[in-house]
Amino acid sequence: PGGTLTTVYSFCSVNYPDCADGYLPQYAALMQATDGALYGTTPTGGTNCSPTGCGTIFKITTGGTLTTLYSFCAASGCPDGQIPRGTLVQYTNGSLYGTTFEGGANNKGTVFSLSVGLGAFVEPQTTSGKVGATVKILGTNLTGATSVKFNGTAAVFKVALSSEITTTVPTGATTGTVEVTTPTGTLKSNVVFRVTN
Numbered sequence: 001p002g003g004t005l006t007t008v009y010s011f012c013s014v015n016y017p018d019c020a021d022g023y024l025p026q027y028a029a030l031m032q033a034t035d036g037a038l039y040g041t042t043p044t045g046g047t048n049c050s051p052t053g054c055g056t057i058f059k060i061t062t063g064g065t066l067t068t069l070y071s072f073c074a075a076s077g078c079p080d081g082q083i084p085r086g087t088l089v090q091y092t093n094g095s096l097y098g099t100t101f102e103g104g105a106n107n108k109g110t111v112f113s114l115s116v117g118l119g120a121f122v123e124p125q126t127t128s129g130k131v132g133a134t135v136k137i138l139g140t141n142l143t144g145a146t147s148v149k150f151n152g153t154a155a156v157f158k159v160a161l162s163s164e165i166t167t168t169v170p171t172g173a174t175t176g177t178v179e180v181t182t183p184t185g186t187l188k189s190n191v192v193f194r195v196t197n
Contacts, residue, residue: 008064011042019045021068022056027085028098030060034121034190037061039069039096041084046071054082055100057114070114078103081110090190092163093140094118121190122165122180128194129169135193137165137180144183150193151176169195 012019022042030038038060046056046068054073060066073082081100088098096114104110122139129135137148137157142165148157150173157167165180178189 008062009060009066012045020047020071021066022046022058022071028087031088031090033090033096033116034094034118039088039090041086041088041098043083043085043101046073048073049082054078054103055084057084057088057096057098059116069116072100073103078107079105081112084112090118091140092121092123092138094120120187122178122187123190124178124193127191128196130196131169131171131173133169135167135169135178136160137167137178137189138163139165139180139187141184142180142182145180146183147179147181149179149181150174150195151178169193 011021012023022045024044025040025042027043028041030040032038040058042056044055046054048054048071056068057070058066058068072080074080081103083101084098085101086099088096090096098112100110102109120140122137125136142159143162145159148155148167153170153173155167155170157165160166173195175194178193180187
């Protein structure tokens with residue numbers, strides 16, 4: 001609010017002029033994953049190409065520690081794609097997904113996923129609601145779920161699809177995470193659900 005700007009990281013600081021860390025991160029916004037870190041792409045740079053090259057996927061902390069997770073065009077002909085431009089999204093299985101502008105089998109781009117070791121989670125389709133409100137919860141492999149809880153308070157629910165549960169905010173629920181117990185473990189929501197009056 002006071003107008004103080006802090007530069008967290010300056011790209012093309014590794015192995016200049018090859019820009020192994022990537023450069024021109026202008027086409028896509030950062031996204032915050034469930035581990036609290038920020039993830040993004042650069043359409044150029046990386047370890048497999050010249051500065052006009054293929055692009056990177058990176059992770060950066062709010063303190064400015066950058067880790068290059070992947071450099072595109074890892075094989076001849078860039079079957080993995082090159083020049084990523086869209087904002088990454090995190091799917092409920094924990095993996096990151098995105099697109100590239102070029103490369104792939106037809107050199108018209110690719111859709112890719114990258115597993116970075118983040119666990120699966122569930123995602124309420126609304127982040128707030130009153131007691132009794134209907135809430136849809138998205139996830140992966142939800143078939144066989146045995147319980148849904150709003151900050152520890154059990155809710156009545158129905159598994160609509162393997163990727164969707166419908167439920168209502170239970171009486172006594174308070175603001176906190178939503179948990180779904182499945183045959184393979186308990187999944188927590190990626191956001192806090194706020195119980196309103």
